[in-house]
C-alpha cells in the first residue's frame with residue numbers, strides 16, 4: 001500500500017521553540033506540575049488537546065474576511081444554519097461560544113422547573129443523565145445543576161487492551177436496567193458521546209445508536225448526541241460496520257442524527273474552528289426555553305456569543321471535515337503514532353481511536369498507585385524529557401473523594417496525546433514516539449505526584465501538584 005499523505009499542503013507556518021532540560025525543569029516548577037499552567041510558548045509539541053487547535057484552511061480564512069457582523073440575521077448565520085442543517089438535520093440550531101455553553105444551556109433547562117414567569121428554578125436533585133462516558137465538562141455541567149451523571153459504556157470499553165471495533169458503545173442492557181432502577185421520569189435526557197472522548201476516543205456503531213434510540217423511545221426519554229467528533233465517528237462506521245462501506249460520510253451523519261432528538265457540539269473539534277459550538281434540537285418548546293437562556297449569557301440566537309466570521313469558519317470547516325480523503329488521512333495519522341508506541345510494547349488503548357492516543361499509565365507505571373496519579377507523573381515526564389505537552393485523563397480528572405479524604409480512583413489512568421487537526425507533520429510525530437521510547441527505558445525511576453491545592457469543579461485545569469520525594 002502507498003504511503004497515506006496529507007491531503008493538503010502548508011501555506012503558512014508557525015515556528016516552535018526548543019528548550020533545554022534545565023529550562024523545562026524550571027518551567028514545570030513554575031507551573032506547579034500542571035500542564036494547563038505551562039505557557040504555550042514554552043511547549044515544543046503541544047498535544048494537550050485537539051480542541052480549537054486545528055489549522056484552518058485558506059477557505060476558512062477567506063470566510064473570516066467575508067464574515068457578516070450584523071447583530072441579527074447575518075448572512076454568516078444563514079450559511080452556518082444551512083450547513084449544519086445539511087449534516088445534522090435538526091429543526092432548531094443555535095450557535096454558542098463553545099461546547100460547554102451548549103451543555104450548560106441543555107442541562108440548566110433539563111434540570112430546572114420553569115415557573116409562571118419563565119424563571120428557571122433548579123430541580124436537579126434526584127435526576128440522572130446516562131451516557132457512554134460523560135466528558136469532564138458534560139459531567140461538571142450536570143453536577144453543577146444538581147444532577148447525577150452515569151457512565152454506562154460497554155465492559156470492553158473499560159479495558160485498554162481489549163479489542164472491539166466500537167468500544168464507545170453504550171451498554172444497552174445496563175441502560176435499560178438503569179432506567180428501570182431510577183425510573184424513566186427521573187431521566188430528563190440520555191446522552192451518547194461520539195466518539196467517546198473520556199473513554200479513549202472510541203467510536204459508537206450505528207447499530208448502537210439505533211438501539212439506544214429505541215430504548216429511549218420505549219421509555220419516552222429524549223436522546224441527544226454529544227457530537228464533537230461526529231465525522232470521525234462516521235468514518236469509523238464506514239470502515240468498520242457492515243452495510244456502510246459504500247455510504248458517503250454525509251449519508252452516515254444524516255442517519256446517525258436521524259435517531260436522536262438533538263445534539264450538543266463543540267466546533268473546536270470536528271469543525272476545524274478555533275472557537276464555537278452549537279446546540280440543536282427538534283422540540284419547539286425546549287427551543288423557546290433554551291433561547292431564553294442563550295440570550296442571557298451567549299447573545300442573540302443568530303450569533304450566540306460568536307462573531308459572524310466565526311460562523312463562516314465553522315460552516316466551511318463542516319464542509320471540509322466530511323471529506324473522506326481528509327478523514328482517511330486523519331485516522332491513519334493517529335494510528336501511526338499508536339503503532340510506533342505498540343512496537344515497543346508501550347500499553348495504549350486499542351484499537352487506536354480517532355483524535356488521540358491514550359496511553360494506559362496504570363499498565364506503563366505499575367509501581368505508582370492511583371493515589372499518586374501515574375498519569376500525571378507521565379505527563380510531567382513527557383514535558384521534562386521532550387517539551388511535549390499531554391494531559392492526564394484519570395484520577396486527577398475523575399477521582400472522587402469521600403468525607404475522610406479517601407479517593408475512589410477513576411476506572412482508567414490514562415495519558416492523552418491529542419493530535420491537533422492538520423497541524424503536525426510525520427517527523428513531529430516521530431519525535432514524540434522517540435521521546436516515549438526513551439522514557440520507556442527508564443520508566444521504573446519515575447515517581448508519583450501529589451495534589452497540593454485543588455478547586456471543587458474541573459480541578460485538573462487549575463490544581464497545583466508536587467512530585468513525591
Ligand SMILES: *Cc1c(COP(=O)(O)O)cnc(C)c1O
Pocket residue numbers: 051098099100101135137138193197198226228265266267268269276277
Ligand atoms: C470538548 C468536548 C466538550 C466540550 O466542548 P468545549 O468546546 O471544550 O467547551 C464536550 N464533550 C466532548 C466529548 C468534548 O470532547
